[in-house]
Amino acid sequence: MTSAISVSELTKKFGEFTAVNRISFDVEVGEIFGFLGPNGAGKTTTTRMLTGISSPTEGRAQILGHEIHSFAAKERMGVVTDLSNVYNDLSAWDNLIFTAKLYGLNRRKREEKAAELLDLFGLTEVQDNNVREFSGGMKRRLTIAMALVNDADVLFLDEPTTALDVQSVKMIRNLILHLNETGTTIFLTTHNMAEANELCSRIAIINQGLIGAIGTPENLKLAMDKMHSVEVAFDRIPETLVSDLNQLSSVREVQKRGDKYKIFTLTPAETLKELFTFSQATNLELMSVNTLGPSLEDVFLELTGQEIVHRGESQTRMHRRNNGGGR
Template sequence: MKAIEVKDLTKYYGSFCAVDHITFEVEKGEFFGFLGPNGAGKTTTMRMLTGLSESSEGTASIMGYDISRDPFHAKEHFGIVPEVSNIYEDLTAWNNLMFAGELYGMQKSTRSRRALELLDVFELTEFKDKKVKGFSKGMRRKLTLSMAMIHSPDILFLDEPTSGLDVQSSIKLKEILSDLSKDGTTIFLTTHTLEEANILCDRIGIIARGKLAAVDAPEKLKRTIQAAQSVVFSFNTITSTSIPVSDLAALPAVSSVLKEGDKFRLYTNDPSLVATSLFEYAKGHSLKIVSINTLGPSLEDAFLAIIKQHEERRREP
């Protein structure tokens, strides 16, 4: 039995098809990322998976339970962390957790014990009796995650969980999610942060205009576009604007040039040839290379290439 099974899932709004017959599976304990441009169908898909929106066609099962036919048993197995924290500001952290536990039908002693555990994990114990209206955004996100986890669900649905967080809060939250995944919790994550997905996810599904464009492990997605290998470097000049981009674009095996702050990125399918040519160029122009790195394709490169290929296929007659 899979944690999540989706077959031909479809959603129409009038004549507009927001999600178009998508099919995929998520294994138990898997950290699954769901990515796509704005308006691609990510949120609509998550709403159907969690029973917040009825599908027009197809099926979605949670731990073997059809979310449309048996929502009660399906919902027992998951927790949801929406993009906007769903907490009550005039209640304390403790009372929010007690309320969430009561919604899941937990006995008072069980939810009290679980709430204490979660407050400790999320470093919120000292704020237990404080009203949420005084919490920072990072604290709110941690409390929202605690509420979703109060009943120890098999699956967590996360919609942009680190959106708007400061760096320290974001890092802490990702550490917690990684630990949860290692302990066997299945996580379904939607995010705009590609690096976040690259670090956390076992596999990634990419949706574009309602259709599933690709599903695979991040490294396998990257390997589909080897031409996106690159050499990133900087010269010892005060400003890189003094370096003609046309000179760099003319180097052997360079397919394109991108300026990144005080550095340049040269895309190529032959990094070693580009690096050799670059050193020759620097020597001939009395320049010194102060940093240089050869990089494989990033998840961002793969994401953009897959979306572009999907768009091109759609335009084919």
């Protein structure tokens, strides 16, 4: 069966700088495919290439078997960019009608589609209001609705929930699931692991323009479970501190971070108990204790053996921690 999205050696350079570096992957029809990565990883650049907004420097990609720049590909896809493309001076209704005109729908179809999408996205009541008065969440819903005017089979969403309130995030995630259940293949970029876990059938993790890992949410969840940690600081630092902490039965690994120690554990509550006992037994005073959820950086390192380096930071920090995983 033809893939919804097929990507081969796709590359984007800006001058000397390689923003996306020979990435290859396939997204099957019916999937919600997550494209997860930190700031500057290349998510938007990839989305812009796949939706024909910018040209690849090298490589190729197809949407449902059609080359990305073809009319046939454009006809089958919808895109929600990270910048909202709604017209603030128009009403929600007029925004949808305007978009439908661009797609060449006749008047009856335009009005039918606008009414259907306003209903689906819970915007019927405010359809005549100027978009300028909309909340961020309402605007984002309208943007997604506009991307669906042409009955897109493949929908690209670039960070659809970023900077929204909890209520709007929930609503948009439910809409994404609903659209997928009714047949839309979804390509979703996010830097939020929980979101990728909740929504996606498969997740690619991108770092510095390269795909470090592709897997199911289960793989990601397993890695996340391993990456809970407790960060502590003591009033004194005996030479044997790291090895002593490693002796505690709930501790998986100890890393020194400045004057603090990051203790990885599967059971943070157990580790906390052990730390208090340890502190009493050794007369070391606990100056600070924080339990931390898994960070994208820790999970990426666990999955690939590589560190996420935020672009702009020194590249010399890149190192392979172990031989496990990796490309």
